[in-house]
Amino acid sequence: MPRLDFWYEFASTYSYLTIHRVETLAQAAGVELRWRPFLLGPIFTAQGWMNSPFNIFPAKGRYMWRDLERNCAARGHPFTRPAGFPQNSVKAARLALAVGDAARPDFSREVFLAEFARGQVISDESVLAGILRDLDLPADLLEQAQSDPIRERLREETETARKLGLFGAPSFVTEDGELFWGDDRLEQALDWARRP
Amino acid sequence: MPRLDFWYEFASTYSYLTIHRVETLAQAAGVELRWRPFLLGPIFTAQGWMNSPFNIFPAKGRYMWRDLERNCAARGHPFTRPAGFPQNSVKAARLALAVGDAARPDFSREVFLAEFARGQVISDESVLAGILRDLDLPADLLEQAQSDPIRERLREETETARKLGLFGAPSFVTEDGELFWGDDRLEQALDWARRP
Numbered sequence: 001m002p003r004l005d006f007w008y009e010f011a012s013t014y015s016y017l018t019i020h021r022v023e024t025l026a027q028a029a030g031v032e033l034r035w036r037p038f039l040l041g042p043i044f045t046a047q048g049w050m051n052s053p054f055n056i057f058p059a060k061g062r063y064m065w066r067d068l069e070r071n072c073a074a075r076g077h078p079f080t081r082p083a084g085f086p087q088n089s090v091k092a093a094r095l096a097l098a099v100g101d102a103a104r105p106d107f108s109r110e111v112f113l114a115e116f117a118r119g120q121v122i123s124d125e126s127v128l129a130g131i132l133r134d135l136d137l138p139a140d141l142l143e144q145a146q147s148d149p150i151r152e153r154l155r156e157e158t159e160t161a162r163k164l165g166l167f168g169a170p171s172f173v174t175e176d177g178e179l180f181w182g183d184d185r186l187e188q189a190l191d192w193a194r195r196p
Numbered sequence: 197m198p199r200l201d202f203w204y205e206f207a208s209t210y211s212y213l214t215i216h217r218v219e220t221l222a223q224a225a226g227v228e229l230r231w232r233p234f235l236l237g238p239i240f241t242a243q244g245w246m247n248s249p250f251n252i253f254p255a256k257g258r259y260m261w262r263d264l265e266r267n268c269a270a271r272g273h274p275f276t277r278p279a280g281f282p283q284n285s286v287k288a289a290r291l292a293l294a295v296g297d298a299a300r301p302d303f304s305r306e307v308f309l310a311e312f313a314r315g316q317v318i319s320d321e322s323v324l325a326g327i328l329r330d331l332d333l334p335a336d337l338l339e340q341a342q343s344d345p346i347r348e349r350l351r352e353e354t355e356t357a358r359k360l361g362l363f364g365a366p367s368f369v370t371e372d373g374e375l376f377w378g379d380d381r382l383e384q385a386l387d388w389a390r391r392p
Contacts, residue, residue: 047255057243057363062361063361063375063377067377070384074384165259179259180263181259181263185263188270
């Protein structure tokens with residue numbers, strides 16, 4: 001079965017669009033999906049951005065919120081603009097690694113829903129603890145997520161993302177290293193993944 | 197008949213994707229299209245970019261060329277990467293205004309084809325003169341395009357674009373001021389334009 005890596009960042013607004021449809025489309029295409037959380041912050045910093053480009057460039061930021069609102073409405077997704085943007089996504093990303101491969105998709109979807117459907121703060125441990133509880137996952141994962149091996153793994157994943165050429169989220173990378181950026185490119189990425 | 201403004205920049209790679217399909221889709225949607233060339237340079241400069249973001253941010257640039265190549269191949273458009281990027285598009289944009297409303301779509305398509313299908317330099321007057329000749333347009337338009345009223349008009353159009361919130365090309369703006377950015381948003385822009 002061909003495989004596609006789905007790289008996402010919990011602070012990323014367009015990743016929120018993707019989480020609603022990525023599993024269904026991958027399944028329909030017969031493509032195995034790997035959910036790979038990473039951090040955009042270090043990648044932005046390396047190219048000289050100390051903040052999200054949506055904050056650095058106001059016209060781009062205004063457009064992004066409007067575009068997101070329009071697309072959430074058209075697709076029937078709930079949307080609440082969080083008070084702060086971008087949110088600090090480090091704890092959520094570490095926890096997404098700590099919960100393991102099987103629970104990662106559900107956990108990740110719940111984090112995005114907390115953030116962009118309900119406007120919650122995902123760096124708040126009580127929000128993350130609530131998600132673990134709702135999914136019947138052990139509460140002590142919160143502590144494990146702060147362990148050195150998990151911290152190191154997130155650093156490595158982010159470095160892998162950078163080496164693959166990623167500069168935004170969501171991104172999709174096929175087994176032969178072809179990179180697709182943005183929710184709009186999901187279909188092309190799946191088509192590429194299953195090329196003979 | 198509802199109207200949609202199609203804002204494009206001759207140096208813009210993604211505008212090249214759009215010129216192949218914008219007329220057909222607008223016609224099918226029953227939407228009147230206004231071709232509005234403008235310059236991104238002054239808008240980029242105003243937000244602190246002295247070059248194209250595709251040159252300032254190498255990962256983004258590498259991706260853009262690959263994405264463009266893939267999409268041209270998938271849609272059957274010829275593609276030759278021009279030697280320099282971004283090209284100086286001022287003369288071509290002024291000339292697109294000088295040729296008048298009726299000739300503007302054909303003239304603009306030919307400029308994009310020269311640049312991205314054949315890799316020609318669109319600031320070269322012999323290239324522009326060749327396009328005028330091929331379209332049976334008067335050669336002295338080249339001179340008229342350098343007149344003060346045309347220069348001033350391009351400045352005004354660019355300022356209008358900035359005020360509308362444009363920060364990239366192609367962009368589409370409906371009569372009620374709704375902005376859509378990118379070739380990927382053309383369908384949404386047309387849908388919005390003909391909302392009751």
